[in-house]
Amino acid sequence: xxxxxxxxxxxTAPDAxxxxxxxxxxxxxxxxxxxxxxxxxxxxxxxxALTAAAEATSTLKVGPLVLGNxxxxxVVAAKEIATLDVLxxxxxxxxxxxxxxxxDYEAAGMAYDEPAVRVERLEEAxxxxxxxxxxxxxxxxxxxxxxxxxxxxxxxxxxxxxxMLIGGGxxxxxxxxxxxxxxxxxxxxxxxxxxxxETARSAVAEKYEQxxxxxxxxxxxxFDDLDLQLLTFVVAIDADRDEMAQAMGPAMGISPEQAxxxxxxxxxxxEEICEQLHERRERYGLNYIVIHDAELEPFAQVxxxxxxx
Numbered sequence: 001x002x003x004x005x006x007x008x009x010x011x012t013a014p015d016a017x018x019x020x021x022x023x024x025x026x027x028x029x030x031x032x033x034x035x036x037x038x039x040x041x042x043x044x045x046x047x048x049a050l051t052a053a054a055e056a057t058s059t060l061k062v063g064p065l066v067l068g069n070x071x072x073x074x075v076v077a078a079k080e081i082a083t084l085d086v087l088x089x090x091x092x093x094x095x096x097x098x099x100x101x102x103x104d105y106e107a108a109g110m111a112y113d114e115p116a117v118r119v120e121r122l123e124e125a126x127x128x129x130x131x132x133x134x135x136x137x138x139x140x141x142x143x144x145x146x147x148x149x150x151x152x153x154x155x156x157x158x159x160x161x162x163x164m165l166i167g168g169g170x171x172x173x174x175x176x177x178x179x180x181x182x183x184x185x186x187x188x189x190x191x192x193x194x195x196x197x198e199t200a201r202s203a204v205a206e207k208y209e210q211x212x213x214x215x216x217x218x219x220x221x222x223f224d225d226l227d228l229q230l231l232t233f234v235v236a237i238d239a240d241r242d243e244m245a246q247a248m249g250p251a252m253g254i255s256p257e258q259a260x261x262x263x264x265x266x267x268x269x270x271e272e273i274c275e276q277l278h279e280r281r282e283r284y285g286l287n288y289i290v291i292h293d294a295e296l297e298p299f300a301q302v303x304x305x306x307x308x309x
Contacts, residue, residue, distance in 0.1 A: 133161030
């Protein structure tokens, strides 16, 4: 089993001083990384925000969770990621995804292609990123991208390029992640327009067991080297787990028994949450847990007990 790691996902702050202090606090509390999402709503630009977080810290890793592939050409984004890797002295985790939020596409006037097309485009982009960040140059001809002798300068300082993170909830993206990424984000099925109940039904334990099987089959011998990441949706320290399940189940359109076991919810005392994380690592392989701003300090008790174990 891979050792536990923990990260903070955050997206905005009242001012620069607050942002930098948040990054330093995450580092001081033992979190491994700070992540920023990539949407066109009320959040900071991820790559600039990550640069500021890296400058404010000395060991904290930084990365997007995740860049929307359709929002930037891979040759353009590879240069930005490589530059961030240089400026952070090798502390980048490069998250990339197919894009899913329709409002982003509508706001930018971009075509919102069907999922199969967006994923196919991601597959091509991942190959281009791998060539650019690992080898420094890329030549590729596909359905969506044609690149000839593109260069990635500056060169990243991370050997072989920054670790790549790919997340998803469907078989095709998780297969790609298992074969090409270093960190696999195991998510429910996120799609624009889905109801909360539809998302919840894709987050039950049986669905995560199926996703783990897809990842294991696709990864083959490299499976043991993968970090399997979970972005939490519910974290409630010192809440009653039974009461929460009884309330969450009907609201989510699933049974209380299913709600009790949803992997992306962590509810209970610090001791109970530590037990849940051990159980879920044993059951699903999930070792890299991401929380949000509100949980940064309360969840640090869990980080202190489990990080690196």
